[in-house]
Amino acid sequence: MTGSDFAAWMAAIQERTEAALARFLPEPGIAPQRLHEAMRYAVLGGGKRVRPLLCHAAGALTGADPQRLDVAACAVEMIHAYSLVHDDLPCMDDDTLRRGKPTCHVEFDEATALLVGDSLQSQAFLLFGEHRICDDPARQLEAVRILAQAAGSRGMAGGQAMDIAGTGKNLSLQELELMHIHKTGALIRAAVLLGTHCGVPLREDETEQLDHFAKCVGLLFQVVDDILDESASTATLGKTAGKDAAQNKATYVSLLGIARARELAGELRERAEAALAPFGDTGRRLRELTDFIVTRKF
Amino acid sequence: MTGSDFAAWMAAIQERTEAALARFLPEPGIAPQRLHEAMRYAVLGGGKRVRPLLCHAAGALTGADPQRLDVAACAVEMIHAYSLVHDDLPCMDDDTLRRGKPTCHVEFDEATALLVGDSLQSQAFLLFGEHRICDDPARQLEAVRILAQAAGSRGMAGGQAMDIAGTGKNLSLQELELMHIHKTGALIRAAVLLGTHCGVPLREDETEQLDHFAKCVGLLFQVVDDILDESASTATLGKTAGKDAAQNKATYVSLLGIARARELAGELRERAEAALAPFGDTGRRLRELTDFIVTRKF
Numbered sequence: 191m192t193g194s195d196f197a198a199w200m201a202a203i204q205e206r207t208e209a210a211l212a213r214f215l216p217e218p219g220i221a222p223q224r225l226h227e228a229m230r231y232a233v234l235g236g237g238k239r240v241r242p243l244l245c246h247a248a249g250a251l252t253g254a255d256p257q258r259l260d261v262a263a264c265a266v267e268m269i270h271a272y273s274l275v276h277d278d279l280p281c282m283d284d285d286t287l288r289r290g291k292p293t294c295h296v297e298f299d300e301a302t303a304l305l306v307g308d309s310l311q312s313q314a315f316l317l318f319g320e321h322r323i324c325d326d327p328a329r330q331l332e333a334v335r336i337l338a339q340a341a342g343s344r345g346m347a348g349g350q351a352m353d354i355a356g357t358g359k360n361l362s363l364q365e366l367e368l369m370h371i372h373k374t375g376a377l378i379r380a381a382v383l384l385g386t387h388c389g390v391p392l393r394e395d396e397t398e399q400l401d402h403f404a405k406c407v408g409l410l411f412q413v414v415d416d417i418l419d420e421s422a423s424t425a426t427l428g429k430t431a432g433k434d435a436a437q438n439k440a441t442y443v444s445l446l447g448i449a450r451a452r453e454l455a456g457e458l459r460e461r462a463e464a465a466l467a468p469f470g471d472t473g474r475r476l477r478e479l480t481d482f483i484v485t486r487k488f
Numbered sequence: 489m490t491g492s493d494f495a496a497w498m499a500a501i502q503e504r505t506e507a508a509l510a511r512f513l514p515e516p517g518i519a520p521q522r523l524h525e526a527m528r529y530a531v532l533g534g535g536k537r538v539r540p541l542l543c544h545a546a547g548a549l550t551g552a553d554p555q556r557l558d559v560a561a562c563a564v565e566m567i568h569a570y571s572l573v574h575d576d577l578p579c580m581d582d583d584t585l586r587r588g589k590p591t592c593h594v595e596f597d598e599a600t601a602l603l604v605g606d607s608l609q610s611q612a613f614l615l616f617g618e619h620r621i622c623d624d625p626a627r628q629l630e631a632v633r634i635l636a637q638a639a640g641s642r643g644m645a646g647g648q649a650m651d652i653a654g655t656g657k658n659l660s661l662q663e664l665e666l667m668h669i670h671k672t673g674a675l676i677r678a679a680v681l682l683g684t685h686c687g688v689p690l691r692e693d694e695t696e697q698l699d700h701f702a703k704c705v706g707l708l709f710q711v712v713d714d715i716l717d718e719s720a721s722t723a724t725l726g727k728t729a730g731k732d733a734a735q736n737k738a739t740y741v742s743l744l745g746i747a748r749a750r751e752l753a754g755e756l757r758e759r760a761e762a763a764l765a766p767f768g769d770t771g772r773r774l775r776e777l778t779d780f781i782v783t784r785k786f
Binding site: 311 | 580606650
């Protein structure tokens with residue numbers, strides 16, 4: 191399924207995303223310099239860029255312009271990067287390693303890391319204020335709404351709060367799923383929706399199908415993350431392995447065991463791919479990405 | 489100058505702002521409940537609402553609709569409230585008292601306070617995605633840009649970074665001013681600009697005048713803050729008095745002495761009021777607010 195063509199496409203999107211992020215972040219020479227250096231440190235030169243990949247792949251469904259997709263992809267990635275910086279802070283997960291490098295507050299300091307996260311969030315919305323992803327400005331405002339909803343208390347940040355509330359407790363599978371739908375799923379869904387948003391509007395039934403795909407892929411991503419967290423090494427992951435178990439957090443593996451978690455990943459992949467069926471060949475990259483998310487080793 | 493009519497106007501704006509904020513924040517009963525409770529704790533029931541007052545007062549210049557002004561005022565106030573929550577965290581100013589109540593991380597916990605700030609920022613942009621402040625959606629996108637720029641690394645968050653970098657150093661008056669133009673001034677300017685943004689567009693020369701007013705009022709606010717921090721009590725302020733001196737931070741009072749700081753406040757007030765002259769009677773509330781900012785005791 192996923193061949194060298196996909197690998198080349200993925201590398202090309204990762205490369206253009208890196209270049210676009212470098213362009214959309216304030217230059218390190220602009221005051222306040224240390225903050226701008228730290229923002230670039232937190233965002234550039236690392237990460238699989240799963241959300242930008244999903245955004246570009248989804249854009250293929252609506253014939254979206256790649257330069258517009260860069261804007262949407264970078265806005266989503268900046269929100270993701272801010273959440274990692276804040277999540278690594280001592281008052282949250284207190285982690286020292288991220289994307290194979292010292293975390294932002296270790297490399298700089300806690301106060302700077304706090305402001306890096308805050309500033310990256312503003313910068314994401316600034317992108318939508320400064321660069322058009324659709325001709326119709328009302329539709330662009332809808333993109334602002336999608337991103338803000340996905341990032342906020344009923345999206346990603348809310349998922350973080352559920353994660354904290356659930357630590358050390360016996361979560362049910364349903365509670366774990368609700369947490370992940372918010373914590374990771376909301377922004378992955380936004381990446382997919384905003385990707386299609388850059389092109390010709392989908393029909394309502396198509397949007398529903400895609401929404402179902404995005405939900406399955408968001409959960410799939412998390413199930414695979416939990417499996418890797420249990421089975422891969424810190425060196426391979428570029429972040430601390432086995433963290434959830436050490437922090438007494440429920441995971442798909444701790445609740446289901448690794449064999450059943452692998453089965454669940456297989457089921458979610460099937461559901462995700464079924465949701466893409468109506469899109470035919472335009473859904474190819476999304477299908478390949480789903481395979482990649484299942485088979486990734488880091 | 490400022491009479492009982494102004495006091496009644498101010499009370500009415502504060503009251504409608506409180507009601508609008510309560511409406512625009514997620515209900516405390518919605519999951520994640522503790523986060524939503526904490527967001528409401530951090531925003532509701534306190535504060536002078538200087539930025540919403542400036543927003544409504546500026547709206548008078550362009551005949552803006554009060555309900556639209558509520559949206560703009562609440563978005564700005566949510567950004568302000570998030571900055572206070574993060575600023576009070578142990579890794580920043582480590583403060584325990586705000587608006588006469590325990591700070592958010594004291595009342596809840598650090599991780600929750602971090603997420604409260606993050607979520608309030610998203611919520612501010614969500615407001616602009618969900619509620620129109622102008623008929624023209626392109627103009628509304630411009631409002632997103634104004635708010636994001638004012639909040640981010642070249643605005644408020646950048647000012648915080650300059651503040652940290654300057655702590656314990658001998659700042660020049662120019663460096664202190666640059667810091668405050670970012671830290672407090674940027675969002676005060678946004679409050680004024682977004683207020684006018686809700687109504688009929690100003691001419692370019694009018695916008696420039698108003699921009700000059702906003703800059704003067706932003707600095708004026710800070711100079712008076714520094715004077716109060718030196719001379720008023722913790723009980724009166726509702727926040728820890730004398731904090732800047734204790735943290736070895738430069739202030740207008742530490743650099744100029746209290747007498748010269750008072751003179752500077754008088755000069756800035758004159759410049760602010762001169763900038764309002766072309767607006768005649770429509771600038772009345774802004775003029776009265778400027779007086780209030782100078783003469784306030786808390």
